[in-house]
Amino acid sequence: MHMYRIPLNKEAMQKKLDYIEESVNSLERFKGITFEKFHADPDNFRIAFYDLHRALEAVMDIGSHILSRIPGARPASYKDIAMLLEKHKIIPAEFASGKLLKMAGYRNRMVHFYGEITEKELYGIIQKELGDFPVFCKYIVKLLNHPERLKMKVE
Numbered sequence: 001m002h003m004y005r006i007p008l009n010k011e012a013m014q015k016k017l018d019y020i021e022e023s024v025n026s027l028e029r030f031k032g033i034t035f036e037k038f039h040a041d042p043d044n045f046r047i048a049f050y051d052l053h054r055a056l057e058a059v060m061d062i063g064s065h066i067l068s069r070i071p072g073a074r075p076a077s078y079k080d081i082a083m084l085l086e087k088h089k090i091i092p093a094e095f096a097s098g099k100l101l102k103m104a105g106y107r108n109r110m111v112h113f114y115g116e117i118t119e120k121e122l123y124g125i126i127q128k129e130l131g132d133f134p135v136f137c138k139y140i141v142k143l144l145n146h147p148e149r150l151k152m153k154v155e
Contacts, residue, residue: 006069007153010144013065016058017137023055024133030126038123048122049110055133056107059100062140066090069152078104089150091139099132 030038030048038044063081067073070088075081082104086096106125110117147154 007155010154016062019058020055020133023051024130026051027126035123045119053110056103060107078107
């Protein structure tokens with residue numbers, strides 16, 4: 001097996017990991033509050049929408065960055081990012097084909113069908129799904145710390 005030619009840009013990836021962490025930390029303020037309290041302030045929906053969208057974009061950007069370093073791994077869609085990260089053993093199959101695929105789908109929904117996203121559904125994601133972001137980040141940090149495991153380099 002050959003080394004992939006272009007190293008991963010650690011600084012760029014770390015910036016995206018920071019965006020995810022900042023966004024999740026911001027969303028944590030809504031965790032455990034009642035829906036009534038979430039709904040009471042219209043700014044809550046806007047803040048939650050922005051932070052969730054930002055975190056999802058950063059996840060997809062990281063995936064895209066990694067795949068751009070692998071010859072022949074060209075995703076045609078955001079959902080392809082999840083499947084290719086699984087195929088190239090960067091993200092374990094169970095997480096990639098479950099949670100990560102769902103994140104890609106939701107990112108598309110936020111971008112293309114933003115007007116259909118409801119307060120209730122955003123509230124539900126915050127209450128139940130935020131833990132998926134640190135899990136994703138853990139896999140990426142593992143790659144950055146041991147790129148040789150996957151015949152990659154980091155600069």
